[in-house]
Amino acid sequence: QSALTQPASVSGSPGQSITISCTGTSSDVGGYNFVSWYQQHPGKAPKLMIYDVSNRPSGVSNRFSGSKSGNTASLTISGLQAEDEADYYCSSYTSRSIVVFGGGTKLTVL
């Protein structure tokens, strides 16, 4: 059982927007603005998409955005494209000074 809870799957049509949630506790997501999101295509290493809740690394499309409310963080992808189909993982810094992951969400672009 993962430390952070994500939906197993989400789907959307090209051009639409989707949101993936990541629920933790006050000891992780709710206690720090240190949530990150990673994209992983099959057979590839994860790629950082969002850090510190809502910041995008250089080179990541502005179609990806992040937010947080209480113990739940969210990743929103707007203008869905076929290449966005992948697994997405959230992570959070915790009160134990380690980083934990969510269980992952499979995004299907219909």
Add this chain to the structure above:
Amino acid sequence: EVQLVESGGGSVQPGGSLRLSCAASGFRFSSYSMNWVRQAPGKGLEWVSYISSRSSAIYYADSMKGRFTISRDDAKNSLYLQMNSLRAEDTAVYYCARLWNDRTFDYWGQGTLVTVSS
């Protein structure tokens, strides 16, 4: 360009040992905390272990405590994971990942597969 290259994976029988290595380049290795993260076949990411710069702090996931040992050699720009008493459930791709600001995995290696089976 930041590069992390893992090696040392392979097949081992239950109870056996393996030592994974991660060669780092393109950045000041000694200044960064480093981690091992694993992914069992068809499963999600699982944090394994953390080592701070200068090895002043080391942490393990509960299921790895007492069996795995993380270490680093800053002179060789290398990270290691000694894995003992391996179990079938340790079968996974093991990734080396750089930790930025102690909270974000900003660079990942390509992973090395460890298979524990009789």
